[in-house]
Amino acid sequence: MTESVTAVECVDLTYRFGEHRAVDGVSLAVRPGEVFGLLGPNGAGKTTAIRLIVTLLPVQQGAVRVFGVDVRRDPLRARRMLGYVPQQLSADPALTGLENVALFARLYDVPRRERRRRVAEVLDKVGLAPHAGRLAATYSGGMVRRLELAQALVNRPRLLVLDEPTIGLDPVARDEVWDHIGGLVATEGTTVLVTTHYMEEADQHCDRVALMHLGRLRATGTPGELRAAEGEGATLEDVFRRWAGTHLGAETGEDFRAIRSTRRAASGRG
Numbered sequence: 001m002t003e004s005v006t007a008v009e010c011v012d013l014t015y016r017f018g019e020h021r022a023v024d025g026v027s028l029a030v031r032p033g034e035v036f037g038l039l040g041p042n043g044a045g046k047t048t049a050i051r052l053i054v055t056l057l058p059v060q061q062g063a064v065r066v067f068g069v070d071v072r073r074d075p076l077r078a079r080r081m082l083g084y085v086p087q088q089l090s091a092d093p094a095l096t097g098l099e100n101v102a103l104f105a106r107l108y109d110v111p112r113r114e115r116r117r118r119v120a121e122v123l124d125k126v127g128l129a130p131h132a133g134r135l136a137a138t139y140s141g142g143m144v145r146r147l148e149l150a151q152a153l154v155n156r157p158r159l160l161v162l163d164e165p166t167i168g169l170d171p172v173a174r175d176e177v178w179d180h181i182g183g184l185v186a187t188e189g190t191t192v193l194v195t196t197h198y199m200e201e202a203d204q205h206c207d208r209v210a211l212m213h214l215g216r217l218r219a220t221g222t223p224g225e226l227r228a229a230e231g232e233g234a235t236l237e238d239v240f241r242r243w244a245g246t247h248l249g250a251e252t253g254e255d256f257r258a259i260r261s262t263r264r265a266a267s268g269r270g
């Protein structure tokens with residue numbers, strides 16, 4: 001089924017921390033059922049933009065609509081349609097996988113009689129059913145990410161918003177996370193808005209991307225369009241480097257404790 005309403009629409013969105021414009025006149029439209037990547041280096045403004053979209057920061061200037069709902073006017077209605085996986089850890093290491101997801105089912109107000117089934121369903125969807133009874137503290141970094149995905153999915157969101165979903169993961173775990181994201185789009189028609197600074201991943205897994213630098217969108221298009229405009233043989237990294245004048249690094253595989261410190265450092269909370 002084709003939906004005509006835009007999944008996420010930002011119109012001249014601006015957000016200031018004091019005098020500093022973290023997001024500066026951003027306009028973008030995410031289409032229903034696409035995987036849209038917001039790309040940029042640390043400090044580009046990606047997380048701030050995402051937080052505005054998921055209603056965790058108040059819109060100061062401009063507008064955000066999620067499936068036509070103005071998040072400033074009706075944040076509760078907007079929230080009901082979205083699932084959000086923040087960059088910071090949202091899984092509790094002292095709970096089992098199942099308990100973590102059950103907690104989110106309660107937070108999202110999933111009807112009591114449906115909770116057990118929904119929790120089992122999403123754990124199965126992310127491949128964690130066999131490990132549901134284990135403490136999250138014993139999970140690998142990739143399993144933690146998939147658990148967080150399950151937490152966000154228990155609400156059956158139309159829009160899934162992921163902030164750096166593969167940061168700190170090894171290449172195999174990263175592929176697994178992307179496989180699950182791709183599966184969701186294919187089976188449920190979920191719209192995905194994702195931030196990343198891994199250009200190769202964006203190239204491979206996003207339908208369209210927007211490059212963000214110093215609070216502004218510098219280029220938007222399919223990865224193929226952006227590469228072609230840059231010149232023959234160009235990579236998305238080349239496109240990005242031209243706009244940002246910087247290069248983006250790689251990460252190695254990590255476990256729960258290491259990923260916590262990586263994500264803390266990545267979010268500036270040291």
Ligand SMILES: Nc1ncnc2c1ncn2[C@@H]1O[C@H](COP(=O)(O)OP(=O)(O)OP(=O)(O)O)[C@@H](O)[C@H]1O
Binds near residue numbers: 040266267
């Ligand atoms: N709470 C805050 N107070 C003041 N400035 C902030 C705050 N949060 C972010 N900023 C600043 O706003 C700008 C954008 O930050 P933001 O976290 O949105 O970038 P980002 O692209 O998501 O980077 P990262 O990948 O590191 O999260 C940066 O210059 C940052 O220092």
